[in-house]
Amino acid sequence: MKNLKINLLSLSSFLLLLLTISCTDELNTKPEGAEQTADEVFSDPDSYKNFLAKLYAGLATTGQQGPAGAGDVAGIDEGFSSYLRNYWNFQELTTDEAIIAWNDATIKDFHWHSWTTSDGFIKATFYRLAYQITNCNEFLRQSTDEKLDSRGITGAVRDEIIVYRAEARFLRALSYWHIIDLFGGASLTTEDSPTQYYLPPYASRQDLFDFVEQELTEMESDLKDPNTNEQFRVDKAAAWMLKAKLFLNAQVYIGEDRNADAFTYVNKVINETSYSLHNNYRQLFMADNNSNGAQNEFIFAVAFDGLHTKTYGGTTYLTHAAVGGSMTASDFGINGGWAGLRTTSAFVNKFNGMDNDYRKQFYTNGQSLEINDVGSFTDGYAISKWKNVDSFGNQGSDSSGDFVDTDYPVFRLADAYLMYAECYLRNGGGDASTAVGYINDLRERAYGNTSGNITTSDLNLDFILDERARELHWEGHRRTDLIRFGKFSGSSYLWPWKGNVANGSPIPTYRRLFPIPQDAIIVNPNLIQNPGY
Template sequence: MKNLKISFFKSALVLLTVFAASCTDDLDQSNPNSDTLLSADRVYSNPESYIQLVAKLYAGLATTGQATTGAADISQIDEGESQYIRGYWLMQELTTDEAIIGWNDGTIKDFHYQTWTSGDRFINATFNRLDFQVKNCNEFLRQTTQEKMDARGLSGDIQSEIQTYRAEARFLRALSYYHFIDLFGSVGLVTEDSPTDFFLPEQVSRQQLFDFVEAELLATMEDLPEVGAIEYPRADKGAAWMLLANVYLNAEVYTGNPRYTDAMTYTQKVINAGYSLHDNYEELFLADNDQNGAQNEFIFAVAFDGINTQTYGGTTFLTHAPVGGSMDPDNFGINGGWAGIRTTSALVNKFQIGEDSREQFYTDGQTLEIEDVSSFTDGYAISKWKNVDVEGNPGKDQTGDFVDTDFPIYRLADAYLMYAEIFLRGGGGTQADALNYVNLVRQRAFNDNNHNISGNDFNLNFILDERARELHWEAHRRTDLIRFNKFTGGTYIWPWKGNVANGAPTPSFRDLFPIPSNSLAGNPNLTQNPGY
């Protein structure tokens, strides 16, 4: 499995300089005779290029440009900060009770304080990263129509393979548009049918964007491979089912119309698809999580490789940034910590300390309460992400800079907890199954049956807390809190929410991020979200 992952993503890196969102007639405008940069038509006429081109789309979730540094896709920000998972993680976790950061990098602390503005450079970078990923997917789809494949004389077998690649591209585009829906609400909708010349896209409503993502996923499922039929970590039907289940689970937030019955339909498809809970929680987040058995729990993951997909974002960020104080970097397979992110007492207090294997708090020299946000030792550290394998060996990058650990976007434990929540929200299923799925997750966490819950303990508040225990620092928390009406306002308060030590209510308009001011200036068709 490891070799498949490496070869797949090495292919992407080889073609990073060949394939770009613009994909003009000759990509090297300054040197049309360049031997290293090929025209789009030449690239797409080569049947062997297609697997590399679709690999580039997957690499868009992991890499930041055409090199580790110095050739960034996104400008006007530190290249590592523009990486897809890192930017998405900041917006999903730093804004909640699960994470706080002490760095003085521009406006980074505003995330936890919930005081961000439309000029925030981190919000701008993530907005642009999502847009860049969509454009890359659009270009691949534009270049692989039936008409163009026929014109290039591609054989029927090759065209059949390309249909699968097109389905993967549509899935990846739907994923980014789903992130747009969740983070920003309504944005411009651009597809492969949009003009290729410069134009200003019209903004569509959140409902329209929701409808587009739903329709794309339903159509894409026909051409995606069966679960487990292609190499990890490519998307198959299970990934599409899980993404669609999340779209429906949050439909009431996005559109005002609950779709819990539909969410249950696709959650059950995932649960019945043959995935399995790994027997060791800690191993889900180690450097060999693509081959130690954890991958059997992963429904969709972003692959990272310390040699072939080097970045200062992704799990490199998630492994380095939480290490500081008295923590030993060697235990994490890295050359040093960045002393940045910790957690708050609100998360710590949800655990039965010393019994739940998921807690993974580092407390030596750390205080539970946070008096000084800038001090790394204020707040417990979390040792969840590591660049070592099950034997304790460090990752492949000998410098200790870059990390091999893959990032699971979706995994089976999440689907189990979704089933339970959907049942409680009236979306179908049975209480017996819901309790069984929750208790399977807890049995792994406690390594016994003594902490199983019964119907008396089974309610939505319990599910929200259990999701925090199981899925913390996996970029789910903000979406979860919004769905439970606890992200903004005063119903749920945590330390330093609202930039107050003990926490304070925040206005509800912050359930959505602002459209970046740079994007508004560049496209007068866009309208700012209320409150900004």
């Protein structure tokens, strides 16, 4: 099993206790049927790392037993409640990079841009983000200086818990960034919020932006230095990367140009760490990407393990759902494909004239380039990027082929290189020769030689947007990128079935945000619905 071991079964009663007591006035009141109070649980120093493991696992798993049966989010199939699965769907199915064949509830509405305030997937995502934030808040509430003093926790153990707190703050900031990006505004709750039932006030996109920026600034000194933490735990570089992402999109989020700030932090990621590009692009998305050298490019990745983190979300979803038609499931280390995900001709065409680009991974046998029937998997080229086989062709650890070992890179160095070039073009800093050098580092890996290299005259924002698609496709970046480059809404860029029209149709600008679920507004009338809904 991978580092930062997660035993969800042993954590089940522990977390139920904490979530129960977080809704009471007195945190040390022993709930009926519970064996321990929070103070009794947290008197054990090991409990802090166990809870931290759950916070990381919240990005991957969907419940307390896995893969299904005790889900965290009620009202939806547990597999559909996965943090990364839903985030990926929001970021990819709404774009030119991915389309889905299934008829599961309203899933096709994402590509058609016809979702409503009652959409079950939107509700599940909104509640999943809230659940993750609630868990982070509870950990921070239980690990204050006052609490540690009362429990007699001192010395090196206490110093390590301070690091854990910074990591929990990062994970909370990550979820708030996802809210900023997907929903704009929402409630803002922290460890200082009341623990009894109350209706949090609405926080605007600006409010959340300011909070995330402040959090990332304050926590940085308590995080471990780059490249010194355990694998799959964050360090200062992850905070720098998240800050750079926040600032790069600030014009969209809050109407301010923060590209100079984005450049400052992306430059730190590149020059004040020892992360390095892996020499084989395709191995970045294989079952041993925690050990084949890919891990040296991953600034932050979510761990998946076919034996110990069983889920129908994450990379299990990305691997299984992308296999169908005449594809051989065993080539992907799985026991069968789900025949759902493939791509559009608009994305395929970004590789025109680039036959030697190793990032080009289309399965075309029996697949048509154009999509006449959205519900037919063989309409549209398949993408063979995610695999549950290792660098030597061996299947992942789950012999059944049901669940996948491949880790999911949230941030990797290649993205930082592309962000440097974009910051330069947006007058945020840097220089042309360095920007071109970073782009060519990526293209030399992709081509295996210098035949795909560019010059300064090739470097412009349209090129960067297309290069981001070629390098980062199916990694959960595309919707945010298209919005930042002004290509998501309107008619400046059309792709097949955008707006539920075969050749693409303009969509209104309000679709750049998802609606606050109507159910959430009914529960908390302080929430403010986004314009257009």
